[in-house]
Amino acid sequence: MAIKNVVVAGGTGALGTPITNALVQAGFNVTVFTREGSTSTPPAGTSVKQVDYKSVDSLKAALAGQDAVVSVLGSFVIGEQQPLAEVAVAPGSSIKRFIPSEFGINTRKTRDTPIGKILGGKTLLVDFLTEAAAKNPNFAWTGISSGHFFDWGLTHGSLGLDAKTHTATIYDSGNERYHASNLPFIGKAVAAVLRQAGTPEDKTANKYIEIASFTPTQNEVLAAVQALTPGQEWTVVHAKSDEAQKDAEERLSKGDYSTFLPLLSVWQFADGAGHAPDQADPAFGNKLLGLQAEDPKVALAAWLGK
Structure with missing residues (x-):
């Protein structure tokens, strides 16, 4: 497995928890980043590091020895992804894959729209990661749009x-x-991306993909x-x-x-x-990751x- 040690920033929230659980079940060594002073309880099977998302020194120390970062930071604090990404792509960083907090609608389609004004921080972060990957062949990112939770x-x-x-x-x-995914399904997608990362089967390096439960x-x-x-x-x-x-x-x-x-x-x-994504499209994320659609009646x- 090319990726073994994974950080989940925001790993104790409504989406972060099922993502973290899926990564643990997939066999990754998972470290959950929480804010300094946080009393939240991380999922079982993980280690925890408290960080200051605004401090490069704090983030640099916490990311040492890690292979991948999954950001599940919420929209109201989305600007805190920027320092995290900057440390992840800095010279000497061990991070090979960065999955930004794109879970939701496809922000690549929202530029210059009213809803895009609210999601602008996400758009800029993916632009930054795209530029970083173009300069560093050892680093890649994957954006995952899941539609409605x-x-x-x-x-x-x-x-x-x-x-x-x-x-x-x-x-x-x-x-x-319309485009919709259940939270555990998103967790499965993240685990599938990181299982492929850095292997000959990697189909999502430096790509923005759409997944859907239905x-x-x-x-x-x-x-x-x-x-x-x-x-x-x-x-x-x-x-x-x-x-x-x-x-x-x-x-x-x-x-x-x-x-x-x-x-x-x-x-x-x-x-x-x-x-809504075209499920017959060869580039559809479910196809790239081997994910099976779900039945909305279950939820x-x-x-x-x-």
């Missing part, structure tokens, strides 16, 4: 479904296919929910993507970054959005307690 989104309401009120918000016709429509998901809750009537609220986009852009222009969720909903669900049943 499906299982997490069900619980936190970002998919427009409310199990308590039995309400579903459907954008436009509800027939647009690419359903809103109407398909609603139909599945209705089938799982026989006898329960669901109220459907229809939303217009153009109106939602206009309102979100107006609020964003005033510095209101809480508009991310409506912008994300329009990006994914609007008729004609076209952001829906778990969410509904069925």
Whole structure:
């Protein structure tokens, strides 16, 4: 295995935990970076280092002897990826692969868009890694776009479904296919990337890939929910993507970054959005990594307690 020692920055969060668990299960030696003074509990089977993400000296010492970095730093602190990346690509660094915190929609497509304004720090970081890899043949990066966090989104309401009120918000016709992945599936993808890294089978070096548990429509998901809750009537609220986009852009222009969720909903669900990956494309991440698609009904049943 060309990669053995892996750092996960943000490895105790909602996504960081399943990623860390997948890496441990895959046989990697995993070190979780936590902030100085953090009391969070890392997943079993890992070691922990507290770091100051703003300190080059702190990061340099913590990254010594590591082979790869997986950043799962959240959007609100995404600027802290920059010092981490700079240390990872510096002369003398042992880091061979860097996976930035791209989990979510494909930021390579968001440049010069309203939602891209919010995600601009991610875009710049991938630009930086691309330039670094062009100068250093011993270093590579892999961007992984997973679309909506499906299982997490069900619980936190970002998919427009409310199990308590039995309400579903459907954008436009509800027939647009969208990009979604369950959190453990993302963990499997990260482990698969690092298993390949540095081997003759490496298919993701210096590439930005899209993975997906599935690419359903809103109407398909609603139909599945209705089938799982026989006898329960669901109220459907229809939303217009153009109106939602206009309102979100107006609020964003005033510095209101809480508009991310409506912008994300329009990006994914609007008729004609076209952001679901083509599963037949040879460059589709699932194909490159040997990942099998999942059944959304499994996550829906778990969410509904069925």
